[in-house]
Amino acid sequence: MPRREVTATPFAPVTAALRAMFGTDDLPGLARGLLVDDEFGWAPASTLIDGTRLPELLRNAAVRWGGTPHACAALAWKSYSYWTALPVVLGWASARRVPLAGPDDVLIHFEDHRQLLTLGLRSGTAVAVLPNDPLALAGLPQVRVVADEAELLAALRASLLDAHLSPLIAAIQSEVRVGARTLLGSVASGIAHGLLRAADNLPGPTTQNIETLLGALDLADLIELVPGANGEPTVQRRTCCLAFTLPRPKVCQGCCVR
Numbered sequence: 192m193p194r195r196e197v198t199a200t201p202f203a204p205v206t207a208a209l210r211a212m213f214g215t216d217d218l219p220g221l222a223r224g225l226l227v228d229d230e231f232g233w234a235p236a237s238t239l240i241d242g243t244r245l246p247e248l249l250r251n252a253a254v255r256w257g258g259t260p261h262a263c264a265a266l267a268w269k270s271y272s273y274w275t276a277l278p279v280v281l282g283w284a285s286a287r288r289v290p291l292a293g294p295d296d297v298l299i300h301f302e303d304h305r306q307l308l309t310l311g312l313r314s315g316t317a318v319a320v321l322p323n324d325p326l327a328l329a330g331l332p333q334v335r336v337v338a339d340e341a342e343l344l345a346a347l348r349a350s351l352l353d354a355h356l357s358p359l360i361a362a363i364q365s366e367v368r369v370g371a372r373t374l375l376g377s378v379a380s381g382i383a384h385g386l387l388r389a390a391d392n393l394p395g396p397t398t399q400n401i402e403t404l405l406g407a408l409d410l411a412d413l414i415e416l417v418p419g420a421n422g423e424p425t426v427q428r429r430t431c432c433l434a435f436t437l438p439r440p441k442v443c444q445g446c447c448v449r
Contacts, residue, residue, distance in 0.1 A: 201288065201318045201326055201331065201333065201334060202225060202226060202278075202282075202290065202312075202318070204281075204282060204285045204286035204288050205225060205278050205281055205282040205285070205288070205290060206224060206225050207285070208281040208282075208284075208285040208389060208392060208393065209221070209225065209277070209278065209281060211389070211391075211392035212281070212385075212388055212389040212392065219305070219306045220270065220273070220274035220306055220307075220308075220309060220310060221274055221277075221278070221309065221310055221311060222298075222309060222310065222311030222312075225278055225311060225312055226311060226312050226313070226314045226316075227298050227311035227312065227313060227314065228314050230298060230313070232300050232302060233298040233299065233300050233311065234298065234299055234300065235294060235295050235296070235297065235298060235299075236275075236294040236295075236297040236298070236299055236310075236355065236359070237294040237295050238299075239294075239299070239359055239362065240294055240355075240358045240359050240362050241362075242362060242365075244299070245362055245363070245366060246366070247301060248267055248271075248301075248307070248308060249263065249264055249267065249363075249366060249367070251267075251301060251307055251308070252264060252266060252267035252307060255307060260366075260367045261367045261368050261369040264363055264366070264367045264369050265369050265373055265374065265377070267307060268359075268360075268363060268369075268374050268377060269377040269381065270306075270307050270308075271307075271308065271310075271359075272356060272374075272377055272378045272381055273377070273381035273384075273385065274310050275292060275297060275310060275351070275355070275356070276292075276351060276356075276378060276381055276382055276385070277381070277385045278290055278292070278312065279292050279347060279350075279351050280382050280385060280386060280404055281385070281386075281389060281393075282318070283343070283344075283347060283404065284386055284389070284393045284394075284395070284400050284404075285392075285393055285394070286324070287320070287321050287324065287340070287343060288318055288319075288320050288324060288326070289318065289319040289320075289343060289346060289347045289350075290312060290316055290317075290318055291316065291317040291318065291319055291335070291346060291347075291350040292312065292316070292350055292351050292355060293350045293354045293355055294354060294355045294358070294359070295313075296312055296313045296315075296316040296317070297310055297311075297312060297355065298310065298311045298312065298313060315332075315333050316333065317333045317334070317335050318333055318334055318335065319335045319336075319337050319343055319346040319347070320334060320335070320336055320337070320343075321336070321337065321339070321340070321343060322336055322338070324336075344403070344404075344407040345407075347404075347407065348407055348408055351408075352378075352408050356378060360374050360375070372413070372430055373430050375410055375413060375430075376413040376414070376428055376429065376430030377430075378408070378410060378413075379405055379408075379410040379411075379413040379414045379428075380413070380414055380426055380428050382401065382404055382405065382408075382410075383401045383405070383414055383416065383426045384426055386400055386401050386404075387401075387424060387425075387426070397424070398416055398424055401416065412429070413428070413429050413430055414426050414427060414428055414429060415427045415429065
């Protein structure tokens with residue numbers, strides 16, 4: 192990609208990685224093109240954390256899966272955390288360009304009933320970059336230049352986990368009885384599955400990328416990468432997403448219940 196285009200489009204590596212991963216810009220859990228320019232009908236994810244929209248999410252999950260409240264909440268979380276984290280980790284893995292997905296900049300709506308919910312990012316969402324990124328000299332207001340790889344990972348963790356996912360876990364636990372380790376296991380599994388699926392279109396060793404990210408998020412003990420049927424790395428969970436408890440039970444690949 193020409194330097195000018197990289198500089199002008201902070202999210203270009205993220206949307207390119209998503210397109211390569213799925214073969215389309217029409218994804219089941221994300222706004223087309225990831226960024227939301229017209230926010231009519233959208234609400235910030237902070238409305239889940241403060242309890243305003245969380246009951247709606249949990250009701251929709253109960254209707255969709257028909258299981259116990261805690262199992263439906265765990266599956267809603269599995270979907271939500273996957274689509275929230277995926278653009279962040281793809282940005283880091285593809286170009287060391289990290290969307291800072293705090294709860295005020297992640298937007299949600301429930302209008303498309305084909306999926307549980309749809310997520311997108313505000314068009315002005317901040318992006319953390321290293322000093323050698325062309326964006327570092329672009330003078331764009333949403334670009335935050337960090338000193339090195341360690342600070343980049345710290346920024347990723349602070350926005351995605353500390354400011355967003357961890358408070359949302361606490362909000363979910365105020366509504367239903369489900370363990371934090373169960374929910375964080377889905378975060379770890381989702382990150383690993385996402386990077387493995389995108390591996391052919393990402394630079395660097397995928398297993399090392401997974402280990403680096405999960406280490407930075409203190410989630411490394413929640414999954415294990417094990418050889419699959421053809422020797423390729425696969426994800427073995429150490430916690431369960433509870434899908435096996437549904438009226439129509441599902442045992443996911445890599446489920447610890449196996």
